[in-house]
Amino acid sequence: MRQLKNVVSYPEHYTAKDSQLIDEVNAWLGADKKHTQAALARLARVSPSSLNQIIKGTYATSPSPLLVSISNAMRHAEESESDVLAPVETSVFRLAMTCFQMARRYRNFAVLSAYVGTGKTFAAKHYQRTTPNTYLIEATPFMTTQSLVKLLARLVTGVDSKGSIDDKFRAVIDVLANTDSLLIVDEAETLTPHVLHTLRRLRDMTNVGICLCGTEYLTTLIKPEHGQFDQIRSRAGFWPETVRKISADDAAALVQTAFGDEEVADEVVARLYAYCRGSARMLVEGLIASVQQFRNDRELNVTLVDAVAKQALCLKSIA
Known part of the structure; x- marks a missing residue:
């Protein structure tokens, strides 16, 4: 066992690179309190519990693959904040x-x-x-x-x-x-x-x-x-099989990226995914864009999504 910065004792299957990335994650999450673990987990396509265990040093196996995804998610989020169109790794x-x-x-x-x-x-x-x-x-x-x-x-x-x-x-x-x-x-x-x-x-x-x-x-x-x-x-x-639609996890990452630091409820993500029917274009250019346009400081909830889907996009209610 080794001690890093006298804060967390990491198990032996955590590499030096893992430790460095965890320091970066903690610094990123602590910067101006703008970002939450839940939002970062969604962007990185990692479960919130796994992210929490990795940071605490209690993740049972090597965290290296997940930390790469987490690091990429932080970089993409920073690019978005700089007004650069950042890709979401769907x-x-x-x-x-x-x-x-x-x-x-x-x-x-x-x-x-x-x-x-x-x-x-x-x-x-x-x-x-x-x-x-x-x-x-x-x-x-x-x-x-x-x-x-x-x-x-x-x-x-x-x-x-x-x-x-x-x-x-x-x-x-x-x-x-x-x-x-x-x-x-x-x-x-x-x-x-x-x-x-x-x-x-x-x-x-x-x-x-x-x-x-x-x-x-x-x-x-x-x-x-x-x-x-x-x-x-x-x-x-x-020559892989034809892709028919984006996944629910893809949709969650796209939604979280669009709303930045705001933590989006799971039921809102699920409703947006249901309306888009697996189309990233419909989700981003239709639903998310319309919600952002007509939200007017209202709470981001399922009721708002339903109203925008009906009134702005003429979509049939799925409630």
Whole structure:
């Protein structure tokens, strides 16, 4: 047993790094009394009892994995307070990060399909914004091979290169070949067969990863064996099941982030989750935004949520 700062005696399975992080947690919670353990636990996706045990030094197993989540939650909360759009590490966000990392690491295709509003596009934009050598293309139903290659040439080379489409394509290949670059294509279910085959050829000639992101229709487009996209299907090194909705824990983290230091009651979170039906977009851009707009210093409770859902969003009561 060892004593840290003469305050808490930590068991041997607490590492020095654990001790340092616990000091940071205590300092963060004590700063101006702005933050509560309950709010931090919700942001970190950790049970309040586990967080309390970790801080007191009574957690039975190694607290290291949970302390990483707690530290990330504190950092994200501070970014939010600085007016920076901070990501909430929902299950969808983490799955998207894995897709991007797998495609980049193994220089192959990864496929991320999810229902509308679950947060895949937000994750893609965050990864592109924070990770060097990542290129994001938002596809449209009108994208042709020519328009794809022109867009890639601008993104990758930084200039509107002259020459034919083949010249531009080869210029892209020259820049990307055998680098650690990653290409993310969002709304990929809208792409035509010719564009998808161009992406497949790009991957083969550059040896870089490509992640296709889209709705549930993306899977039905590529999945059939021996179909017209079998060459892409056979190159998909990571392809999880289609994400249908965010989880209740995801919703709790999003709600707590939105309301900052204010402790949100469990029944309020549950009611907001019920109304959003698993859509992060509906939760954040619809319900939470409306509650914040029309709250007018009223108590944040289920009655307020029901009233806003009915009057501002025309949602059917679930009370």
